[in-house]
């Protein structure tokens with residue numbers, strides 16, 4: 632019963648934290664999530680949400696650590712990988728951000744590219760950035776004579792829409 | 802030449818784009834096309850087709866059009882695309898099969 636009460640307390644603190652988060656009161660949100668974590672250290676949403684609040688506060692080191700906590704609790708929680716990627720890019724840890732993307736692809740092969748592109752490569756501008764500045768390798772389109780073109784038919788690709796913004800916590 | 806109809810005079814613009822080869826050195830694993838589509842509010846107005854050596858994008862109604870060939874062969878089945886409606890940038894990631 633005591634354990635159940637602590638879990639309920641954690642959910643209560645999470646909801647309060649989310650309410651503060653939505654109001655843009657990130658410091659207050661962090662306090663609630665922290666209290667929630669003290670009540671129930673197994674709830675993955677608490678460190679994951681606190682990481683978002685830390686990202687908003689530009690406390691990237693703390694955000695990265697919270698994401699690692701969340702990943703430890705649930706290694707399939709892709710949002711934590713994504714947020715950690717964001718934190719690591721902000722911290723200049725581009726190689727680690729990349730490794731995080733590779734980690735994620737193990738669980739969500741289709742999402743690999745999403746996180747790869749969005750978090751290992753994009754800064755706050757949302758534009759692709761070279762992982763190591765000058766090292767970005769680009770290629771130009773070519774004029775290809777008809778007889779050298781692939782004969783395979785085109786394939787229609789579904790486009791996943793994203794807003795690129797830090798969304799409301801769960 | 803025959804006079805253009807009003808529909809076709811509404812000219813198709815070629816969007817600004819960059820094709821990145823990943824990783825930066827060594828055997829290419831992915832082609833990542835980053836295409837800027839200012840004014841496109843949603844992915845719903847985009848039609849994207851990926852060929853083994855080609856990428857065709859149309860934004861409707863007739864805003865942008867891109868039809869390019871590249872010097873690689875990609876895995877069409879595992880190519881994915883995301884449209885970021887905030888930055889209005891389309892990112893297409895295509896695993897490279899051979900170069």
Ligand SMILES: [Ca+2]
Nearest residue numbers: 695696699727
């Ligand atoms: Ca670390």
